[in-house]
Amino acid sequence: MAHLSFTGHDLDRDDHTRADPERLAAMRARGDARLLVLDGLLPQLDEHGLVISDLSGIGDDTELVYLGLRGGAPLFVQVPPEGDMRQAVTLRETMLALMRLDPAELAMFGGARSVADWHARHRFCARCGGHTQIAKGGWQRNCTSCEGQHFPRVDPVAIMLVENEGDLLMGRGKGWPDRAYSALAGFIEPGESIEEGVVREVLEEVGVKVRDVSYIASQPWPFPSQLMIGCHGFTDNRELTIDYTEIEDARWFTRAEVAEAMENGRHAESFIPPLPTAIASYMLTWWLEQD
Amino acid sequence: MAHLSFTGHDLDRDDHTRADPERLAAMRARGDARLLVLDGLLPQLDEHGLVISDLSGIGDDTELVYLGLRGGAPLFVQVPPEGDMRQAVTLRETMLALMRLDPAELAMFGGARSVADWHARHRFCARCGGHTQIAKGGWQRNCTSCEGQHFPRVDPVAIMLVENEGDLLMGRGKGWPDRAYSALAGFIEPGESIEEGVVREVLEEVGVKVRDVSYIASQPWPFPSQLMIGCHGFTDNRELTIDYTEIEDARWFTRAEVAEAMENGRHAESFIPPLPTAIASYMLTWWLEQD
Missing domain, CATH: 3.90.79 (Nucleoside Triphosphate Pyrophosphohydrolase)
Structure with missing residues (x-):
């Protein structure tokens, strides 16, 4: 692992x-x-x-x-x-x-x-x-x-793999390197659970409703002081309505594309995967190991 | 549930x-x-x-x-x-x-x-x-x-049920109502994951090492703005070394004692369980429903 x-x-x-x-x-x-x-x-x-x-x-x-x-x-x-x-x-x-x-x-x-x-x-x-x-x-x-x-701040961030028919939803932020994609993410707000944060963020960023959210793993991210909380969920809706004020793009990737990207890193054909230091990289590895 | x-x-x-x-x-x-x-x-x-x-x-x-x-x-x-x-x-x-x-x-x-x-x-x-x-x-x-x-703060707090041979470890804070016990908890610090926060807090408060930490559920707690992250873990060590500067007491409770407390609330004989609004109450209900 x-x-x-x-x-x-x-x-x-x-x-x-x-x-x-x-x-x-x-x-x-x-x-x-x-x-x-x-x-x-x-x-x-x-x-x-x-x-x-x-x-x-x-x-x-x-x-x-x-x-x-x-x-x-x-x-x-x-x-x-x-x-x-x-x-x-x-x-x-x-x-x-x-x-x-x-x-x-x-x-x-x-x-x-x-x-x-x-x-x-x-x-x-x-x-x-x-x-x-x-x-x-x-x-x-x-x-x-x-x-x-x-007291020192720690800001909890929900980051999520959203799945539909075996494909995975990922997006890219503004200013990211060309062809780089990663899991959608956002700060958890006052008055919501981790799971509610996941559902709200995905709805805001790409307009699809997530169900059956489960927890994968967590790690700190010291830029400046996030607690990254990795989750997985499903959606029944593949049609994305992207909020371009928040992200630059989002799309579906097949399991083969994710596997190729994780195999070849920044030389990959399908997309440039997250850095190994990002929890998104761990989450993609975890996802590829699931049935 | x-x-x-x-x-x-x-x-x-x-x-x-x-x-x-x-x-x-x-x-x-x-x-x-x-x-x-x-x-x-x-x-x-x-x-x-x-x-x-x-x-x-x-x-x-x-x-x-x-x-x-x-x-x-x-x-x-x-x-x-x-x-x-x-x-x-x-x-x-x-x-x-x-x-x-x-x-x-x-x-x-x-x-x-x-x-x-x-x-x-x-x-x-x-x-x-x-x-x-x-x-x-x-x-x-x-x-x-x-x-x-x-930006508004949300402070992640790890709260945990620690188990040994079917018994559950709980503690009480200073100024709590008589006989009230609940799950141990503490703020997650910069530079640690949820799971590392669980292990550190339990070690600090009662001196036992927790293994196999898993996530249960989360909810907000608006006094003032915590994100309560409920976890479960095991320990192989029943001997507690309590840090009385942090908590007033901690002890082991049997499943029967936990069940009796959750059944009878503030009239319980074994201990006064957490308020229904606390995630600890949800966690104890969850725990009693496990095999």
């Missing part, structure tokens, strides 16, 4: 330390404390993988997130000067760098990127506009002016 | 109108436009259910969220003066009022409460501290000082 990318980190998140300022300070002062070095929010790699340094040169008031214990040693990441809301599809260099990481490193980078980026974009209190400061080892920010407490 | 509370709203969310200011203004001006009337963030009920009024008396610059079309008529909710971060367990009156709603109304109230509360707590830009204003019919807020765009 394929691997779910951005899962399988080898950190002990050691949440008991987060809430204890003394214990946290002691972790930071330890000789074996380490820093995951990012270039802004990009991964920085050497011949061994992600660059990890000691904490020398890090001032006491530098905002660090405590990621947890790795091989028993405390690991931190620094809050960068600027956040980043660009779409992952525009981060070609990042995506290529990610392919060089082993699965546990990729997962560690993903979580670190999400939380560091969140800090950089939440230096002010949404409630009162005051300054916020890092708290709980980087798993919270508190307002310095009001009682506001703020 | 039990119903998943807060699901099954009967709104067409009509997202195409959100992004179109003219269409949105026309919706607001329609004679059949209606307002879901909240008392702050509490539901307001009359003999028919939720109180719905016309828009007379609502000024043009009042912040309204466009919830969508209900029976063809546009429905709005007003952003209240104050948000609310109290825990649902402290909102006894709200919980009792909710029990009087039919399922579609409950779901409509839940979504409206979450998004209205989010607006009230996000009048400032987390990026720069500037004022934000409502956009896209209430499904976005934009900063008036920088390029910041902000």
Whole structure:
């Protein structure tokens, strides 16, 4: 079975330390404390993988997130000067760098990127506009002016394989590489379940009604901090009414076309399949393995 | 089968109108436009259910969220003066009022409460501290000082039934009613899948390792805006090491005890089961129906 990318980190998140300022300070002062070095929010790699340094040169008031214990040693990441809301599809260099990481490193980078980026974009209190400061080892920010407490965001996204008579519905977003198709997806909104999100998104984007939604798998997607929730469903309606303000195209693919694309990757004839780091790639592999 | 509370709203969310200011203004001006009337963030009920009024008396610059079309008529909710971060367990009156709603109304109230509360707590830009204003019919807020765009939060929470030799592990939070027990739960963090969140939370709270996590069902929980993701897993370890900073107690319950509690509700002898509006109630019903 394929691997779910951005899962399988080898950190002990050691949440008991987060809430204890003394214990946290002691972790930071330890000789074996380490820093995951990012270039802004990009991964920085050497011949061994992600660059990890000691904490020398890090001032006491530098905002660090405590990621947890790795091989028993405390690991931190620094809050960068600027956040980043660009779409992952525009981060070609990042995506290529990610392919060089082993699965546990990729997962560690993903979580670190999400939380560091969140800090950089939440230096002010949404409630009162005051300054916020890092708290709980980087798993919270508190307002310095009001009682506001703020927590890292994780945005659940429903992503779905929709099937009709053995064919699969996929679409392509604006600005995607030529001939690239993937599973339809969208943010789950307040007031709906995962399954209701699947049905609404597909109806909005291509005008068909989905039934019998089931869950496949989940993985994080750190651009900036999505929880991708992979689902499968059926539709009895093949006729698409595409909302071109949301997507660039959508169409049906045969099982043979999906198999060919997954076999040949970016050299495929039928369509360019999603990157292996995307949960859509895992879902297509899963689907091809079903009866 | 039990119903998943807060699901099954009967709104067409009509997202195409959100992004179109003219269409949105026309919706607001329609004679059949209606307002879901909240008392702050509490539901307001009359003999028919939720109180719905016309828009007379609502000024043009009042912040309204466009919830969508209900029976063809546009429905709005007003952003209240104050948000609310109290825990649902402290909102006894709200919980009792909710029990009087039919399922579609409950779901409509839940979504409206979450998004209205989010607006009230996000009048400032987390990026720069500037004022934000409502956009896209209430499904976005934009900063008036920088390029910041902000979207309603939905916080995914993993909630899990953990099983060992046919018994079920449940816990109770601080401040819960006497003898009340429910499934363990916790927020999914950046950098982990649903399944990894389940394993981490159980390990943190009671010190046992969970394997073979599977998905059961999901529902929203609008206090303030969680997506509850119900899972099941097994553990080979019955010995609990409880983190009393996080929970007040946890213990194993036999199938007979769970059945008795679900049968007798708050008059049960074994323990007080979760409210029917909680996904934990659905999950326990589901579990009792398994072989």
